[in-house]
Amino acid sequence: xxxxxxxETLKIAKEELREDEETRNNALSQVRLWLKQNKKIIHSRSDxxxxxxxxxxxxxxxxxxxxxxxxxxxxxxxxxxQLFNELDITxxxxxxxxELGYIFVVPKRDKNGRRxxxxxxxxxxxxxxxxxxxxRMHGVTYETLMEDQENQIRGFVHYTDAAGMCLQQLTLFxxxxxxxxxxxxxxxxPMRHKEIYGVNxxxxxxxxxxxxxxxxxxxxRSRVKxxx
Numbered sequence: 001x002x003x004x005x006x007x008e009t010l011k012i013a014k015e016e017l018r019e020d021e022e023t024r025n026n027a028l029s030q031v032r033l034w035l036k037q038n039k040k041i042i043h044s045r046s047d048x049x050x051x052x053x054x055x056x057x058x059x060x061x062x063x064x065x066x067x068x069x070x071x072x073x074x075x076x077x078x079x080x081x082q083l084f085n086e087l088d089i090t091x092x093x094x095x096x097x098x099e100l101g102y103i104f105v106v107p108k109r110d111k112n113g114r115r116x117x118x119x120x121x122x123x124x125x126x127x128x129x130x131x132x133x134x135x136r137m138h139g140v141t142y143e144t145l146m147e148d149q150e151n152q153i154r155g156f157v158h159y160t161d162a163a164g165m166c167l168q169q170l171t172l173f174x175x176x177x178x179x180x181x182x183x184x185x186x187x188x189x190p191m192r193h194k195e196i197y198g199v200n201x202x203x204x205x206x207x208x209x210x211x212x213x214x215x216x217x218x219x220x221r222s223r224v225k226x227x228x
Contacts, residue, residue: 008113009113013056016059016153019056019060027055030062031069032051038070040070044069054190056152056153071187072189072190075188086136087136087139093129094136097124097129097137102119102124102137103117103118103119104118105118109154113150114154114156114157115151115154118161119158120161120163122162122163122165122169126172131172142189145191146190152190155192156193156194157195157196157197158193158195160198161200162200162202163200165205166202170208182215182216183216193220194223196223197224199226199227200228201227202228
């Protein structure tokens with residue numbers, strides 16, 4: 001597997017995640033054994049790339065990685081029909097959202113080798129699309145990116161361009177759903193969120209932003225930068 005990653009990426013893995021070949025192989029073996037013995041988990045992927053999502057996101061802490069994996073599987077089981085069973089970007093309605101540029105990934109990595117994800121909620125018309133379709137677009141994007149092991153190590157930079165966004169978009173989700181989405185974004189999806197930027201944020205939506213900031217950890221909060 002090391003041959004798939006360049007020397008610089010392997011160095012980052014060692015320095016930031018405490019990952020080397022021995023640590024990685026031992027951790028993978030222990031997680032696979034845990035999966036077999038865990039009666040709560042009936043079925044799960046057990047290939048290297050999938051399990052390493054969680055190990056790397058939790059810096060090879062086995063208890064934290066196992067907890068994250070359980071949370072992820074529970075999320076998929078709970079919302080599978082609505083959000084995870086139709087992650088097909090060739091679906092005409094999702095294709096249209098893709099063409100609009102609702103969410104996309106910059107072709108080139110940033111100077112630190114990280115993938116940049118850009119979201120433009122202002123182009124999402126609530127009278128044309130549903131909140132489930134919005135979530136599926138994010139699901140397609142994140143699941144695709146998490147398969148790449150370099151992304152697992154280097155992490156992600158998020159830009160949200162809120163130009164054109166209004167209160168109508170906020171009504172797509174109930175307060176309870178919004179809380180669940182924000183918390184799952186940090187606690188359940190095994191992604192290393194390195195930097196988060198919000199630009200063109202309307203002052204009229206500051207209350208929603210302030211509320212969202214209370215739901216995330218101090219670590220993630222320190223990585224958020226917002227401008228209007």
